[in-house]
Amino acid sequence: MKLSNSFSGALRTFAYFMASGTQNTLVGVNYLELYGEEPSAIEQVFAIYANVIELxxxxxxxxxxxxxxxxxxxxxxxxxxxxxxxxxxxxxEVELYGPPPLKDLI
Known part of the structure; x- marks a missing residue:
């Protein structure tokens, strides 16, 4: 099973605005520096997004x-x-699940 085009588009859009510093829910927050300095904070953001989104x-x-x-x-x-x-x-909402295996299953 593959992820839907709808989910792919939503994730892509969220990732773009997060990476570009233009996420409208973070106006006034200087968060781009966290990408190199505090990657676990960014990891948690994407985990929450993935846990909360519904299809x-x-x-x-x-x-x-x-x-x-x-x-x-x-x-x-x-x-x-x-x-x-x-x-x-x-x-x-904040659960961090384990990483995928080091080798693909297919």
Whole structure:
């Protein structure tokens, strides 16, 4: 099974705006420097995004903006200790799953 075009497009768009420094939910947050200095913060953002995003039975993304907001709120709070994520994260949202095997299965 492959990921849907809808999910691929949502992920690509999120990654582009995160990498370009133009993510609209992070206006005023200087987060680009974290890419070289604090990669675990960026890793957590993408983990939250992947954990929160939902697809329908046809693979169409249902909540891309909500997934972006939940993910980027983590980074905003990471950069600004005065920012409080609301509602607080649930354990499943911030779960970091294991990496893939070192060799492809196919």
């Amino acid at each position: 329908d039975e046809n693979g169409n993304v249902l909540n891309s903006k909500y997934a972006e907001k939940r993910a980027t709120d983590y980074l905003r709070a990471y950069c600004d200790p005065m920012f409080k994520v609301e509602p607080p994260y649930e354990a499943w």
